[in-house]
Amino acid sequence: MLSHKYLSSFISVLLLILFSVHSVAFAENKETAVDADKVSQGEIYLEKFLSRTRTLQADFNQTLRTHDGEVLQQSEGEFYLNRPGKFRWNYRSPYEQIIVSDGERIWIYDVDLQQVTVQKQDAGLPTTPMALLEDSFKLHQSFSVLPMDEHDGIYRLKLVSKSKESDFGEIVVGLDEGGLRFMQLHDQFEQVTDIVFSDTNTNTKLADDIFEFIPPDGVDVFGG
Numbered sequence: 001m002l003s004h005k006y007l008s009s010f011i012s013v014l015l016l017i018l019f020s021v022h023s024v025a026f027a028e029n030k031e032t033a034v035d036a037d038k039v040s041q042g043e044i045y046l047e048k049f050l051s052r053t054r055t056l057q058a059d060f061n062q063t064l065r066t067h068d069g070e071v072l073q074q075s076e077g078e079f080y081l082n083r084p085g086k087f088r089w090n091y092r093s094p095y096e097q098i099i100v101s102d103g104e105r106i107w108i109y110d111v112d113l114q115q116v117t118v119q120k121q122d123a124g125l126p127t128t129p130m131a132l133l134e135d136s137f138k139l140h141q142s143f144s145v146l147p148m149d150e151h152d153g154i155y156r157l158k159l160v161s162k163s164k165e166s167d168f169g170e171i172v173v174g175l176d177e178g179g180l181r182f183m184q185l186h187d188q189f190e191q192v193t194d195i196v197f198s199d200t201n202t203n204t205k206l207a208d209d210i211f212e213f214i215p216p217d218g219v220d221v222f223g224g
Contacts, residue, residue: 042155
């Protein structure tokens with residue numbers, strides 16, 4: 001089961017990538033403009049995903065491993081996204097865990113422990129990811145985006161943190177014409193989290209109650 005401290009860092013990165021709804025690769029600021037002729041195919045796919053995806057539903061497989069490749073934990077479940085600010089992770093195995101953002105609060109429900117932890121969506125998380133909801137330039141302010149390679153039509157991009165305080169110094173994302181296919185997060189403890197998405201559906205109507213959470217009777221609730 002993932003610790004709440006790790007989850008907070010993990011969620012903050014997802015907020016950064018998944019809720020950035022404006023231009024990244026082609027963004028212009030007051031001083032410079034990106035030459036579209038120099039933008040890689042991977043950056044073009046990232047831009048399309050960020051600007052065009054409003055809702056997303058997918059299965060996922062998540063693997064936590066050491067830098068040397070030793071597997072520490074494997075998880076699987078379903079992921080739902082509804083911009084702006086709403087998401088849901090249903091972890092089925094090895095431990096049942098539900099993480100819901102209703103746009104204002106993030107709820108983490110550990111089913112086996114019968115515990116719920118709740119916090120404001122912008123509390124305890126770095127300010128940069130949340131600022132992306134309003135400022136499209138913050139991704140480049142927070143990360144250097146570097147094209148890597150292509151395999152079977154999937155283009156990899158490396159996002160290198162510009163902050164020494166980041167829990168994840170390096171992130172690799174894989175995208176193709178259909179959108180986001182995987183994420184790889186390298187943390188400060190030299191552990192790597194791989195998340196592979198499958199059976200992805202985008203921009204379909206998702207029920208409102210997917211992004212609602214009411215603590216079950218009898219569980220312990222911490223925070224608020």
